[in-house]
Amino acid sequence: MSAVSVEKSSFVANLFCLGPYRYLIRTAVLGLVLLSLSRLALVVWQFDRVAQTDVLMQLFVQGIRADIIVVCLLLVLPVLLIPLSSVRYLGKFWFQFSYYWCLAALVLLVFMELATPAFILQYDVRPNRLFVEYLKYPKEVLSTLWFGFRVPLVLGVVATLVLTWFMRRIYRSGKCSLTSWSVGKTMGLWCLALVLIFAGVRSTTDHRPANPALFAITSDSMVNSLVLSSAYSVLYAIYNLKHEAHSSEIYGKLPTEQMLKQSLDWPWLKSYQFTNPNYPTAHWQQAVMKREKPLNLVIVLQESLGATFVKSLGGLAVTPELEQLKQQGIWFDNLYATGTRSVRGIEAVVAGFPPTPAQSTVKLSNSQQHFTTLASILQSVGYQTQFIYGGEAHFDNMRSFFSGNGVAQIVEQHQIQNPVFTGSWGASDEDLFNTAHQQLQALHQQRKPFFSLIFTSSNHEPFEFPDGRIDLHEEPKATVNNAVKYADWAMGQFFKKAKQSDYWQDTLFLIVADHNNRVYGDNLIPVEKFHIPGLILGADTKPELLKTLASQIDLAPTLLSMMGVSSCHTMTGRDFTLDNTSPGRALLQFENYFALMQQGPQQQELVILKPDGKSVAGVYQSEQQNLHLSKQPVSLVDKNKALALVQLPSYLYREQKNSSEATCILR
Structure with a gap:
C-alpha cells in the first residue's frame, strides 16, 4: 500500500x-x-x-x-x-x-x-x-x-x-x-x-x-x-x-409594603394591631375563652390521614374511632393541608406558618432558633413542652427544629419501653400512644400546664403493624387502608384511656392530619388530595360542625384562644372562636404551584400561581371533587392577593421577622 x-x-x-x-x-x-x-x-x-x-x-x-x-x-x-x-x-x-x-x-x-x-x-x-x-x-x-x-x-x-x-x-x-x-x-x-x-x-x-x-x-x-x-x-x-x-419570586414580586398590607387584609385580622415595624405580623391575640387556669394542649398529628379515608368526608370507612370522636368536639368539615409532606404539616400546625415553594422551615437554617411556634409561645408563659414520636426524632430535622423552638423534652423510639411491635419507621402507634398516656399522666402530676405533640407513623409505607388488632379492611395485610384502620384503632384506645384520666378535664386535644397519603391527580393542583380531617375535643369543648373553609395555619390561633392563653405572636392564621362566619380561605402548595382557595357562595374559587410568573383561575366543586380551570385571565387584584400570601412567609423567613422574641406595640 x-x-x-x-x-x-x-x-x-x-x-x-x-x-x-x-x-x-x-x-x-x-x-x-x-x-x-x-x-x-x-x-x-x-x-x-x-x-x-x-x-x-x-x-x-x-x-x-x-x-x-x-x-x-x-x-x-x-x-x-x-x-x-x-x-x-x-x-x-x-x-x-x-x-x-x-x-x-x-x-x-x-x-x-x-x-x-x-x-x-x-x-x-x-x-x-x-x-x-x-x-x-x-x-x-x-x-x-x-x-x-x-x-x-x-x-x-x-x-x-x-x-x-x-x-x-x-x-x-x-x-x-x-x-x-x-x-x-x-x-x-x-x-x-x-x-x-x-x-x-x-x-x-x-x-x-x-x-x-x-x-x-x-x-x-x-x-x-x-x-x-x-x-x-x-x-x-x-x-x-x-x-x-x-423562592416565592418565581411567581412575581410585590413591593414589601403592598405585600404586607394585602397579606393582613382579612376580616379575622381586622381587630388586631400590627404596629411593630420590626415585626410586621406581630400582634396581641386576646383569648376569647376566659379561664382562671389555662388548659393543657395535646396535638395528635396523624401521618397521612387524608379525607379519602374518613367516611363522613366522602372517603372510605376505615376510621370508625375518629367517626365516634367527631361527635364530641369541633369537627372541621372543610379543612385543607398546606402541602404534601410531614414537615409542611408540622410547619403549618405547630408554627402556624404559611407554605412556600422552598423547603419547609422545619429544615431551613434560619428557623432552627427563635422561630414562633406553639411550643415557644406556651413555654414563655410557663408550660412544659414535649414532642413524642415512635421513630428517631432526627428524621426530617425535627429534633433540631423543635428543641430550638420551645420544645423542652423529646421522647423518641429508644425511650419507648418494651414496644409490642417495631417496624421500619419505629415503634407502632399503640406503643407511641401508651408512652404518650404515661407521659401526660406524669406531666399532670407536676401540676404545671403542658403542651405535648404526638406524631404517629404506622400509616407510612411499607404499612407495618402488629397482628390481631383489627379486622382487616382488605387483603393483603400491608396496605394503606389496613394501616389507616390500625392507626385509627390505636388512637381510639388512647382516647378511651385519656377520658378516664385525671388530665382529661384540663386538656384540649387536636386530632389533625399532616397531609394526605398520596397527593396525585390529573389537575394542575389535585385539590381533593389536600382535604384532611380536623377535630378539637376535650375539657369543656361542645360539639360543633364547622363547615367554613379552613387551613392548617388557622388551628394554632384557634387553639390558643380556646385554651385561654392570650399572647403576642407573629402567626397570621384565623381564630375561629373570634370569627367563624366570614368566608374562609386555604393555601395550597403543590410542587412549584401555589393556590389561594377562597370560599364562594356555591363552590371554592382558586387563583393558581405558576412558576413562570403566569396565573390561572379555577373553580373547585368539593362534592364532585372537580377542579375546572377557567380560560379567562386572572384579574390583577386577585393575582396580587395570592402573590402577597406566598411572598409573605418567604419575606418573614428571609428577614427573620417571624421571631418568637417579637414584641407587640399597642396603641
Missing part, C-alpha cells in the same frame, strides 16, 4: 473516531436515545392520563429539547477540559477521564429513569427534590425500599448493572487510536463545541434560560413531569436549593 493510501486511511479512521470527542458524542447520542425510549415507555404506561391532555406529539418534541439540556449539562466539564487532550503527557489522562466521566453520566441517566416508575407510583410525579432530601436518612429510606419496594429495587439495580455493561461495550467498540488532534484543529472545533453546549443548556433566546416551568404544557403535573428527564428534574431541584430565601 502506498504512503498516500496509508495516510488517507489513517485520516479517515481518526475522523471517524472523532478524536477527543469520541466519548462525548457517543454519550450524547446514547443519552438522547435512552431518555426518549424511557419517555416512550412511561407514556405507554400512563397513556390514559396523557391522552386526556391532547399533547402527545408536543410531549415528545419538548421532551427531546429537555433531554438536550440535561445531556449538555453533563458534558459541560469534559468539553471545557478538551484543550488538555492536546497537551503532551496529559492527553492520555484526559481520554481516561472523559471515558469514566461519560460512562458515569450515562449510568446516572439510566439509574434515574429506572427509579422513575416507583417514584411516580408513590408521588405521582418524576423524582424531584424529595429524591435528594431523603438521602439524608439512609436507615429509614433503605428500610422502606426493602420492605415496600423490594422487587422494583432489585430489578432496578440489576437493570442498571446490565445496561452499564452494555454501554461500556459500546464505548470500547472500534479500533480507534486515542492520539490527540493537532492543537489548531482541537481549538477550532473546541470553540464550536462551547457554543453548542451553551446553546443546548440555555435552550432559548429569551431573557432567562429554559427551566421546568417552560415545559409545563398541560394542566396535569404528572404529564408535565414526563416531558423532563428524571435526572434533569433532580439536578434542577438541587440547583434551586440555593435560592430558598427568594
Whole structure:
C-alpha cells in the first residue's frame, strides 16, 4: 500500500473516531436515545392520563429539547477540559477521564429513569427534590425500599448493572487510536463545541434560560413531569436549593409594603394591631375563652390521614374511632393541608406558618432558633413542652427544629419501653400512644400546664403493624387502608384511656392530619388530595360542625384562644372562636404551584400561581371533587392577593421577622 493510501486511511479512521470527542458524542447520542425510549415507555404506561391532555406529539418534541439540556449539562466539564487532550503527557489522562466521566453520566441517566416508575407510583410525579432530601436518612429510606419496594429495587439495580455493561461495550467498540488532534484543529472545533453546549443548556433566546416551568404544557403535573428527564428534574431541584430565601419570586414580586398590607387584609385580622415595624405580623391575640387556669394542649398529628379515608368526608370507612370522636368536639368539615409532606404539616400546625415553594422551615437554617411556634409561645408563659414520636426524632430535622423552638423534652423510639411491635419507621402507634398516656399522666402530676405533640407513623409505607388488632379492611395485610384502620384503632384506645384520666378535664386535644397519603391527580393542583380531617375535643369543648373553609395555619390561633392563653405572636392564621362566619380561605402548595382557595357562595374559587410568573383561575366543586380551570385571565387584584400570601412567609423567613422574641406595640 502506498504512503498516500496509508495516510488517507489513517485520516479517515481518526475522523471517524472523532478524536477527543469520541466519548462525548457517543454519550450524547446514547443519552438522547435512552431518555426518549424511557419517555416512550412511561407514556405507554400512563397513556390514559396523557391522552386526556391532547399533547402527545408536543410531549415528545419538548421532551427531546429537555433531554438536550440535561445531556449538555453533563458534558459541560469534559468539553471545557478538551484543550488538555492536546497537551503532551496529559492527553492520555484526559481520554481516561472523559471515558469514566461519560460512562458515569450515562449510568446516572439510566439509574434515574429506572427509579422513575416507583417514584411516580408513590408521588405521582418524576423524582424531584424529595429524591435528594431523603438521602439524608439512609436507615429509614433503605428500610422502606426493602420492605415496600423490594422487587422494583432489585430489578432496578440489576437493570442498571446490565445496561452499564452494555454501554461500556459500546464505548470500547472500534479500533480507534486515542492520539490527540493537532492543537489548531482541537481549538477550532473546541470553540464550536462551547457554543453548542451553551446553546443546548440555555435552550432559548429569551431573557432567562429554559427551566421546568417552560415545559409545563398541560394542566396535569404528572404529564408535565414526563416531558423532563428524571435526572434533569433532580439536578434542577438541587440547583434551586440555593435560592430558598427568594423562592416565592418565581411567581412575581410585590413591593414589601403592598405585600404586607394585602397579606393582613382579612376580616379575622381586622381587630388586631400590627404596629411593630420590626415585626410586621406581630400582634396581641386576646383569648376569647376566659379561664382562671389555662388548659393543657395535646396535638395528635396523624401521618397521612387524608379525607379519602374518613367516611363522613366522602372517603372510605376505615376510621370508625375518629367517626365516634367527631361527635364530641369541633369537627372541621372543610379543612385543607398546606402541602404534601410531614414537615409542611408540622410547619403549618405547630408554627402556624404559611407554605412556600422552598423547603419547609422545619429544615431551613434560619428557623432552627427563635422561630414562633406553639411550643415557644406556651413555654414563655410557663408550660412544659414535649414532642413524642415512635421513630428517631432526627428524621426530617425535627429534633433540631423543635428543641430550638420551645420544645423542652423529646421522647423518641429508644425511650419507648418494651414496644409490642417495631417496624421500619419505629415503634407502632399503640406503643407511641401508651408512652404518650404515661407521659401526660406524669406531666399532670407536676401540676404545671403542658403542651405535648404526638406524631404517629404506622400509616407510612411499607404499612407495618402488629397482628390481631383489627379486622382487616382488605387483603393483603400491608396496605394503606389496613394501616389507616390500625392507626385509627390505636388512637381510639388512647382516647378511651385519656377520658378516664385525671388530665382529661384540663386538656384540649387536636386530632389533625399532616397531609394526605398520596397527593396525585390529573389537575394542575389535585385539590381533593389536600382535604384532611380536623377535630378539637376535650375539657369543656361542645360539639360543633364547622363547615367554613379552613387551613392548617388557622388551628394554632384557634387553639390558643380556646385554651385561654392570650399572647403576642407573629402567626397570621384565623381564630375561629373570634370569627367563624366570614368566608374562609386555604393555601395550597403543590410542587412549584401555589393556590389561594377562597370560599364562594356555591363552590371554592382558586387563583393558581405558576412558576413562570403566569396565573390561572379555577373553580373547585368539593362534592364532585372537580377542579375546572377557567380560560379567562386572572384579574390583577386577585393575582396580587395570592402573590402577597406566598411572598409573605418567604419575606418573614428571609428577614427573620417571624421571631418568637417579637414584641407587640399597642396603641
